[in-house]
Amino acid sequence: MKNLVSIIVPVFNGEHYLQKCLNSLSIQTYQEIEIVIVNDGSTDNSNLIIEEFARNNYNVKIVNQKNSGLSAARNSGLAQAKGNYISFVDSDDWLEPNAIEKGIESLRNYNADLVFWPTINEYTDYSLNVQGAFGKDTIFYGDSLNQLKRRTVGPIRDELKNPLLIDSFASAWGKIYKSEIIKINNIQFVDTKIIGSEDVLFNIRYFHSCERIFYLHQHLIHYLKINSSSLTKNHGSTLFPRFKNLFKYINEFINASKLGNEYYEALNNRISISMINIGLSISSPRNTRSFKQKINDISICLNDPQIRHSYKLFKFKYLAIHWKIYYLLCKVRLPGLVYVCLKIMRTKIK
Numbered sequence: 507m508k509n510l511v512s513i514i515v516p517v518f519n520g521e522h523y524l525q526k527c528l529n530s531l532s533i534q535t536y537q538e539i540e541i542v543i544v545n546d547g548s549t550d551n552s553n554l555i556i557e558e559f560a561r562n563n564y565n566v567k568i569v570n571q572k573n574s575g576l577s578a579a580r581n582s583g584l585a586q587a588k589g590n591y592i593s594f595v596d597s598d599d600w601l602e603p604n605a606i607e608k609g610i611e612s613l614r615n616y617n618a619d620l621v622f623w624p625t626i627n628e629y630t631d632y633s634l635n636v637q638g639a640f641g642k643d644t645i646f647y648g649d650s651l652n653q654l655k656r657r658t659v660g661p662i663r664d665e666l667k668n669p670l671l672i673d674s675f676a677s678a679w680g681k682i683y684k685s686e687i688i689k690i691n692n693i694q695f696v697d698t699k700i701i702g703s704e705d706v707l708f709n710i711r712y713f714h715s716c717e718r719i720f721y722l723h724q725h726l727i728h729y730l731k732i733n734s735s736s737l738t739k740n741h742g743s744t745l746f747p748r749f750k751n752l753f754k755y756i757n758e759f760i761n762a763s764k765l766g767n768e769y770y771e772a773l774n775n776r777i778s779i780s781m782i783n784i785g786l787s788i789s790s791p792r793n794t795r796s797f798k799q800k801i802n803d804i805s806i807c808l809n810d811p812q813i814r815h816s817y818k819l820f821k822f823k824y825l826a827i828h829w830k831i832y833y834l835l836c837k838v839r840l841p842g843l844v845y846v847c848l849k850i851m852r853t854k855i856k
Contacts, residue, residue, distance in 0.1 A: 511539045511606055511682065512589030516579035520597035521551040523730060528559045530600035536607035541566045542583045547573025552597075577695035577704045580678065584688065592685050594678040598730045605726035609682040612720045616645050619716035622681040625729040635725050639674040644721040651719060656765075658710045659756060660772030660779070666824035669779040670855065678705045680727045683712060691715045696755065702748030707755055714763065743795060743803040745787040749780050750812065777816040781807065781836050781844075782851075789848040804841040814839075 513531055517524060531541050543556050543566060553570075560566040569582050580594060591610065595601060605623075612621040624638030646654045657665065661672055678695075687693070693711045695704045713719065753773065760769045787793070788803045795803065807813060817837040822830050832847045 508590065509538050509610065510589040511536065511591040511593060511610065512542055512583075512587035512685070513539055513593045513595055513606070514542045514544065514580060514583030514587060515595050515597055516544045516546055516576055516583065517548055517552050517556065517597040518546040518573060518576075518579070519548050519550045519552060521548075521555060523598035524552055524555050525559075527595060527597050527600045528555070530603070531595065532559075532563050533603050534601065534606045535604045536610055539565060539606060540587070540589060542569065542587050543567070544569045544571065544579040544583045544586075546571060546575070546579040575697055575699065577697040580695050580704075584685075584694070587685060590685055592683045592688065593681065595727070596679055599679060600728045602726045602728075606682070608722060608724060608726060612722050613682060613684075616718060616720045618645070618718045618720040619684055619687055620681060620712065620719045621722055622675055622719075623722040623724055623726045625677075625680055625727050626725045628728050628730045628732070630732050633728075636674075636729075638721075638723060638725075639671065640721050640723065643723050646719040646721070647717065651716070654719060655713050655716075656768050656772055658706075658713045659760070659769050660774070660776035662768060662771050662775060663821070663824055666775060666779075666821060667826055667829075669782060669825070669829055672776065672779050673703070673706060675721075676703070676706045676709050678708060679729075687712065687715050698748070700748065701752040701755060702745050703752060707752060707759075710756065710759060714759075743788050743793065743800075746784050746803075746807050746810075749784060750810075753777055753812070771819070774816050774819050775821075777812060778820040778833065778836075781813070781833070785844060785848045786852060786855075789845055789852070801841050801845055804844055805839070808836055808839040808841060808844070 515527065541563065545553055545556055545568065556568055560568055567586060569586050571579070571582055584592065593606065593609070609621045609623070612618065625636045627634045627636055658676065691711065693708060693715070695708050698704045701707060753776070756773055760773065784807055785804060788800050793800065817833070820833065822833060825833060835843045835847060
């Protein structure tokens with residue numbers, strides 16, 4: 507089918523949430539879809555749920571593999587997908603019934619190479635519409651597209667006001683891609699065990715292969731926060747070296763693509779801002795290291811030459827006051843006070 511959309515669902519031990527995710531795909535108002543479920547070595551009842559779902563839905567393709575991680579599962583899904591368009595949905599998230607229809611309609615109406623939309627964060631007892639990167643439907647081309655592409659690398663100037671928005675549209679989900687662009691440019695996911703965030707690098711590469719991108723200001727995907735396996739909650743003290751690899755990959759991309767000075771500034775800002783996720787990861791209650799070890803781990807990061815150099819170039823004046831305080835503490839390398847800020851920050855961030 508010319509307008510087939512392949513929805514790739516990587517699954518690892520998702521029995522508690524998977525059924526809701528798959529049901530949301532089966533009731534999509536857009537009919538030309540295939541559902542590619544990649545069972546990444548699940549050891550719970552996920553496989554039974556997947557097989558039952560496939561028996562009741564003709565458009566399901568199952569890929570079974572040994573546990574290899576999210577990036578490998580998505581890459582396996584890409585290899586099996588037959589659609590002209592690609593969308594990713596994690597197994598604990600779910601789509602609004604008209605999500606794919608709205609996305610395809612936007613791609614056609616605006617002759618876009620990518621459409622993306624904001625999320626609804628789902629907590630235990632309430633839902634929260636995420637503000638999103640932009641306040642209204644927006645088509646990006648020409649200069650505005652160039653700025654959007656640069657923004658995937660990092661924020662500059664006024665964009666620094668709220669560092670939490672650095673990757674507000676970096677996720678692989680909440681988007682519809684063109685499979686042709688992925689294939690022609692050989693865009694694949696690099697394992698998070700290597701770079702800490704597979705989505706960021708994938709989207710940098712994809713966005714830079716686009717001529718027109720459309721932002722659809724409708725909340726069409728539900729992101730389950732209570733089951734989050736995010737970097738800031740689980741990777742402990744191992745996130746920093748992974749992020750350093752990510753910075754290296756991005757720098758190599760900037761060099762190879764012969765991009766301008768704004769890109770190097772954006773990357774430098776990404777390096778500086780990264781002390782949010784790195785710090786939250788180290789200070790996480792799930793990190794079993796002692797308090798003294800956590801302080802030492804923060805100190806190691808703050809004394810890293812790359813981090814120290816980034817703060818020499820960082821434009822603190824654009825930050826909101828509370829962020830300015832936090833990053834100044836990072837710059838002068840006071841790990842104890844940085845840790846205190848991180849503990850406060852953890853209670854505020856949603």
